[in-house]
Amino acid sequence: MSGRRIWLVGIVAAAVLVPLGGRLVAAHTHSDSLWANAARSLGGWQEPFDLRVFVDAGDDVLHGRNPYVQPATIGGPGDAPYAYPPVLALLVTPLAALPEDLHDVYVPGVVFSLVLIGSVVGALLLLGVHDWRCYPIALLYPVTVETIEYGAIGPVLLLLVALLWRFRDDARIGGAATGGAIVLKLFLWPLLVWLALTRRVGAGLVAVVFAAVLAFVSWAAIALRGLDDYPHLLRRLVDVEAENSYSLFAVLRMAGIGETGARVLVLGAGAALLALAWRAMRADGTAFERDRVSLSLVLAAALVLTPILWLHYLVLLLVPIALARPRLSPLWLVPLVMTLFELLDWYRGWPRGDTEALLSVAVVVAVVFAAALQRSRATNRLAACL
Helix, strand or coil: CCHHHHHHHHHHHHHHHHHHHHHHHHHCCCCCCHHHHHHHHHHCCCCCHHHHHHHHHHHHHHCCCCCCCCCCCCCCHHHCCCCCCHHHHHHCHHHHHCCCECCCCEHHHHHHHHHHHHHHHHHHHHCCCCCCCHHHHHHHCHHHHHHHHHCCCHHHHHHHHHHHHHCCCCHHHHHHHHHHHHHHCHHHCHHHHHHHHCCCHHHHHHHHHHHHHHHHHHHHHCCCCCCCCHHHHHHHHHHHHHHHCCCHHHHHHHCCCCHHHHHHHHHHHHHHHHHHHHHHCCCCCCHHHHHHHHHHHHHHHHHHHCCCCCHHHHHHHHHHHHHHCCCCCHHHHHHHHHHHHHHCCCCCCCCCCCHHHHHHHHHHHHHHHHHHCCCCHHHHHHHHHC
């Protein structure tokens, strides 16, 4: 059997066995833990919350309805409306067309869970990780497991950033990956700064044009429904969720800093990280090392500057980890510490200014970036190969 057929058989087998494994785990646990809920989503025994919102929006698109109908109040995660650009609703229309309940299986949830797992695996391959031990560890990160629990698109964003990295010298692919990531999640706009800092102007132009065209075409495809109220919807979400999420703004507010002061400090921190990225591009070392360090700093700036930060966004930590340590090292184990946070009830989907939740996660993120920005022999060897 050829290598290609072996890979195909392996992928098909995984697509069948992984959801069955999820159902088996879910059948033997009745807890409300992160892992139990993810197993239920993977096995099709529950509707992941975020995915449910996406599929409803896709169903609205299929039936010519406005997917941006705003609720009267947004007081918590259960009230969250569809707030992504239309392109995501269009992309999930095939899931909306699938049968929802097939022999007690929520089919869209199973399919999307497999897409998320495949996105993480594909991203690690694109980032140059060939140590098999890193893959199960990355899939066991609480932030990765949470994407499956909720059906969040963090792994898709991770895959697009990995595509940018792998094809950073190909203006078309790298630029399209950047534009797609920014359209799906605007907080990734600092990727354009990275393209400018690394003098990849062509890729930056492709990213801007691709993002603009993608946004325009997707809004046109739904006859501009909801466009007038969309900015207002985003402002409502920021007003309610920014201080209740894991953002730096929320951390500063928890520390007793006033709203204006917190916003100024957030902007200052983001600007400082972008300035460090600019400095990294002028440091000594290989082009690979300069690109790696500056991209890590730009991603840090994106996470600092975003007004709303949920834990599943932190699957993006795999980018600095994978680029800094392409083989298994202690750095790969740092995000696993959040498993302990889950057991201590510090890991919460909606922290609402809780001190333990905010500070514990902030420390992990800071340690990951601080360690990833250090040179290693493994990184230098990978740079020599590339």
